């Protein structure tokens with residue numbers, strides 16, 4: 134699907150089941166490499182990033198089978214420690230395989246994944262964690278060679294709670310000799326999920342859910358089975374869609390507690406919410422009011438929902454200020470929203486959004502994954518037809534945004 138067409142001004146109604154979490158499943162798939170046996174993962178979303186990670190696992194010798202939403206990975210047959218370069222380019226988060234490859238075989242060959250449209254995205258914190266565990270990091274002919282005869286537990290302190298670096302530190306230390314203390318760890322629910330996943334395969338991690346993780350190295354893992362939680366960012370995207378389109382929807386299959394900051398922002402903007410153990414009821418009557426929000430590491434307002442909320446505000450009432458502190462490139466979405474008539478002024482890390490309704494349908498281009506989803510949301514609040522190009526970005530993280538929104542009453546379709 135390369136283009137999405139949205140005919141705006143239809144309200145949303147019904148129930149939607151949320152797919153499994155992208156950011157949780159990718160490090161779990163990488164973690165399977167640690168075990169010379171079988172790992173089964175349930176509720177795996179059928180998205181491009183998962184297919185890409187699957188491609189890498191197969192290229193490095195794992196036997197994988199994805200049936201419906203269940204993935205079986207047999208890593209007993211792992212043959213190589215080099216992450217294929219073509220895959221590194223298409224999925225930046227392939228870097229997450231270097232920790233488990235290092236842990237499994239003492240060697241991980243990769244290359245600098247480089248920046249992307251949302252920002253620079255350096256990996257210095259990942260590499261410093263590997264070094265702390267006793268690995269050597271060498272750059273040779275544009276390849277990055279991380280190697281260690283033995284990994285030894287150490288104290289790793291992150292100056293910033295990087296999600297990926299915390300995951301790589303965990304993945305490299307679970308079978309290091311002795312105890313590793315990770316201070317300044319990220320606390321995102323996906324980190325908690327990875328810790329639970331690793332413990333379920335035999336690791337010993339304590340302090341789960343806090344910024345201080347204690348990992349006692351183990352000498353081996355066992356076969357395991359785990360189910361991925363619903364994707365809180367997809368849930369937040371559909372919450373934003375209901376706010377932009379108005380209506381009433383039950384978002385099923387997520388823990389609202391994982392979205393606290395986004396939910397309180399939505400309530401401030403006028404959404405009526407009711408939380409359940411495993412779902413969220415959202416009702417939006419009238420236009421949302423713009424409000425201020427600052428992106429922060431968890432439990433703060435997530436950067437991944439900044440663009441979707443910008444789309445809601447652009448079609449709302451009043452003015453609001455969005456401050457982006459994590460990924461400097463994410464305001465690329467504003468340029469596209471302006472083509473739909475949005476009134477947004479960028480001042481450094483801040484976007485000042487003056488809402489008005491309706492926006493006006495036009496041809497736009499998805500700048501990145503969440504920016505693409507934001508343009509779909511804006512299309513729901515546009516008079517006329519909105520055509521979003523380069524939707525391969527959206528397919529990285531959403532199983533089928535057209536299927537989901539049309540099931541709620543949107544007039545939306547994907548075109549190859």
Ligand SMILES: CC(=O)N[C@H]1[C@@H](OP(=O)(O)OP(=O)(O)OC[C@H]2O[C@@H](n3ccc(=O)[nH]c3=O)[C@H](O)[C@@H]2O)O[C@H](CO)[C@@H](O)[C@@H]1O
Nearest residue numbers: 156226254255256257258259294295296297298436437459
């Ligand atoms: C696959 C996945 O899980 N992706 C998520 C993950 O990305 P990712 O793991 O890449 O995000 P990080 O938490 O590492 O990055 C946050 C910030 O730290 C900086 N940084 C990071 C690593 C490093 O070595 N040096 C450094 O300076 C980054 O440039 C960025 O400014 O967390 C982000 C922040 O919640 C989310 O937006 C992404 O959806």
Ligand SMILES: C=C(OP(=O)(O)O)C(=O)O
Nearest residue numbers: 225226251437502503530
């Ligand atoms: C930035 C994101 O993902 P990734 O880290 O995989 O690019 C995202 O999910 O919004």
